[in-house]
Structure formats: C-alpha cells, structure tokens
Amino acid sequence: MLKTYAGSWDAITWIIAFITIAIVVYIIRSFGRKDYRKGEAQKAFFSGEDVLSPEEMHVRASNIYWGFVEAMKGYYAWMRKIHNGIINDYIAWFVGVAAIMFIVFFIQEVIK
C-alpha cells in the first residue's frame, strides 16, 4: 500500500475490487439480448448521408482539442507570438523572470 502524509492508495485492493465488479457487470450485461441484424442496420447514422470509409476519415490531433484551442485562442495567439525562435528574446524572458523572482523573494525576506 502506498501511504503518504496526507493520504493512501492500495492498488491491489483496487484491482481485486475492479475485476470483481467488472465480472458482476458482465453477468448483468449477459441478461441482455445478444443478436442483431447484420448489413444495413450496422451502417453508422449520419442523418441519411453516406458515411466515408474509415480510411478516408481522419481525426487529427488538432481536431481533438479544437474546442479548447478555439476558446483560448487569444492566449494561444499570444504564446505563438512570443515563441518567435530568436534566442536573444528567450534569454531576455529568462533574465526578466529571474529578476522578478529575485525581487519577490528579496521583498519577502525583508518583510520577515
């Protein structure tokens, strides 16, 4: 068992419980009807339109997070702008952030 100061996790117990519950759920599932019509009924629903074959349908990684990137496009545009590939700019950011951190920690120590 993994035990830390704040909590715990027993992986073995979790696995035993999950497998047993999965078996119970599988038995419940087996009470349902197994058979189904082959052919026309198996075609994916697409509002009456023909669905492309799986080889022609590709979901790109950029599509998966589309909603997130679209909602945060202001942030992403800003991030892209500052990632300009010029090493001098990256060093300037590094020095700037280090200076801010130094000032913050310095003020904290002075207040103490």
Added chain:
Amino acid sequence: MNGEFILKLVLECILLPFFAIFFGLLLKGIDRKLVARMQARVGPPIRQPFLDVIKLFSKENIVPEHAVKWIYNAMPLVCLASSIMVLFYIPLGFPPLLAGHGDLVLVLYILIIPSLAMIAGGFASSSPFATVGAQREMVTMISYELPLSIVIMSIAFYLPGSNSFSLDFISSHPLWNSVGVLGFAGLILLLMSLIIVTPGELAKVPFDVAEAETEIAEGVMVEYSGRNLALFYMADGVKIFAFASLIVAIFFPYSISPLLNLTGLYADIANFLFFILKVVIVMIFSVSIIRAAVARYRITSVVTGYWVTVAMMALIGLLLLMWDMHYHVRWS
C-alpha cells in the same frame, strides 16, 4: 490483507453494484419527474428508468460495421464498473467500505475513467457524430477538472494533520464547524464551484455538449443500442449517486442519529436514510434545477466558463480559506 478481508471485499463487490444501480436509477427517476414538473409537464413515473433498462435489455445490440468491436463492447462495461468503484471510497451514511485503502485523490482519478470510457467508446464507434461527441467530451473533461481539483485541494489544504485527503477523515471533521468568517465565505464559493462542476462531470444540461441530441444526435452514444446502451444508462445514474454522495461527504457530512438520540442499528438506518435525503437535495440543486432552467452552452463557452469563471471562483475560495487560517477572524 488476509483471507477474511478479501472474502468481505468480494462479497461487497457482488452486492454494491445492485445497490448502486438501484439508487442511481431511482435518482434518475426523481430527477426526470422534478424537471418535468418544473417545466409544467406531467413527466414519466419515477420507476421509468427501471423500465427503460428492462426495455433496452430486450433490444438488439447493434455493432456498427466499421467499429473496433472489442473496445466498442468493453467501454460500457468499464464505464459502469468504474462508476460503481467510486462508491467504495465515499462515506454513504457509514464509513467508506474501503476506508484507509484510498483517498480523495484516488476518487478524482476514478471519476475520470467513466468519461474516458465514453470517449474511447465514441471513437471506436467509427461514426462522425460519435467522433465529434468524443472530442467534445474530452474538452469538457479538461475544462471541469481544473476547478474540481482546486476545490479538492482547498479542502485538503485547510484540514489539519495527516490523512487530510482521506474522505473518512474529511467527513468526520465538518469544515463549517472550524472556519471563521473568511473561511465561511470561501467554503460557500467552493461549494458553488462544485455545484457548477457537477452537471459537467455528469454530462447534463447546460454542459451536455458531448451528447447534444439536437446537434449531433447523442454524440458518443449515437451508435450504442440494446444492452451496451443500458450499461451506459445505468452508469449515468450511478455517477449521479456517486458525485452527489461526494458533495455530501465533503460539505454536509452531518448525521441525524445524535439529534434523535438513537444508537445501534436504528442509528445506522436513520443516518443512511438521512444521507439519501441529502443526496436527493444535492442532486436537485446541482442537476435538476440547473437543467430545467438553462439552455445548452457552446463548447467554447464551456471551456471559458470553467477555466475562467468557475476556476476563479474556486481560487478566491482557496484564498479566503488561506486568509482564514492566517488571520483567524471568528464569528464572535
């Protein structure tokens, strides 16, 4: 871990699914009836979800021709089993069945599994609508995880000593009793954040963008039918029960037996019934009223709503709790 413990665990694993499914479907029935009444409709009878499951079991279980069959069939099972697993770590009017074997962080991880199962099932369907639904489900999940994590961390951060992530510990140390003025305001904000996270976690209106019947014809569920759909349907009910129980365990862990001077078995029964009542009330405020009153958001509004508005609200709640610890402004 000894033989007696394993035997007890296996027995609980056999009984808990029936208990969880029963109460899950009952909550779904109450929710549907209440929402119908709020919208001036008669609504279905409370037993309707049970009848739905029976009907689904008698329907064909169609597998789409291009589906990845084993993932398509396995994911409803994983979704229901993982939803039931959450209940092992949450106090249900009595200490958690697996108290000391897992904490709140584990509950957070297990809560992700049903959503991941829906996403995998959607992609495995090989349907355009299901693919869009799975993408939306993933984005919704990323969105609500941030405020949810802030709320959980805030609670554990405030509680003193070790085991602060243990749900047994959290429910035996009600936060409302120990906070001052600032902490009380902070807890209100955290509770509100968790209530807004609930419809997202349970894929209910206004955050049901992944299913959106009128736009993408149930999204991830579009190709599911028969017994596979019945498992997802039951998992939905169990998730409502589990998440409402989690809110009760964190924010309203009070028992009624001391108030009624009950002891022994009567106290356990009274506490359990009181717990179910609290779960129903939490469900009404976090699911029923919201879905009766609000229309569905766009996916971009879901992201900005959770990442900006709700996350900010939760962060302010965390700040207030921190200030409460430092400044100790008491009520009197």
